[in-house]
Amino acid sequence: MLTIAQDAYDAIVAHARRDHPDEACGIVAGPEGSDRPERVVEMVNAAGSPTFYEFDSTELLALYKQLWANDEEPVVVYHSHTATEAYPSVTDVGLASEPGAHYVLVSTREHGNNEGPVEFRSYRIVDGEVTEEEVTVVPALPPRTTE
């Protein structure tokens, strides 16, 4: 199950709406091993395409160096589909490289840049196998447990 705070959910949806009809992409970072999606990081879609997304390679390195420095990992990897449903494509599955991440798909096909409900779904993608999981949106994540 993916548990995500309302503000992070809203930020992902807003990014997807803003970039429509191109695919939007980004991550939500959190402390390593915590499964807490805390910090939304919007990425530029270097492909700038309605049917493909790719993080720019230089930005990708900068992102991971920042994550490593903070002992963080990508808890969520998100992108949008702008004309099709929020379900991982064959390409999405083939290229999924974070077996520990929640892969969030948002579809803006219904309302595009405008307000209105969007599909927001989450999956695990491990060794080419897709498993959909429940998404629970909470007002705020519970406080971090102290170690």
Add this chain to the structure above:
Amino acid sequence: MAIEVRIPTILRTYTDGEKAVDGDGGTLRALIDDLEGNHPGIKDRLVEDKDGGLALRRFVNVYVNDEDVRFIGGLDAELSDGDQVVVLPAVAGGAPSHRPA
């Protein structure tokens, strides 16, 4: 000669879970061969046959001291002692032309 190579999560099955390993080689091509010697199977995840030669896989990024190797010679990029190499799979995907069955 030691070159530190940062290994992404998805390839740590080849490095007993290690996040970084040491290798050596005067070029990226030689470094990958050296890694393959100690971590069999990893080479095939990094390179593929293309036009009769080897090439980096399209969706694998390799950086030498923060430079994407695609801009500094690809597999022929030169390495020296103390260089830092980072391997990162591309984060990419795309919409289906139709829903997979």
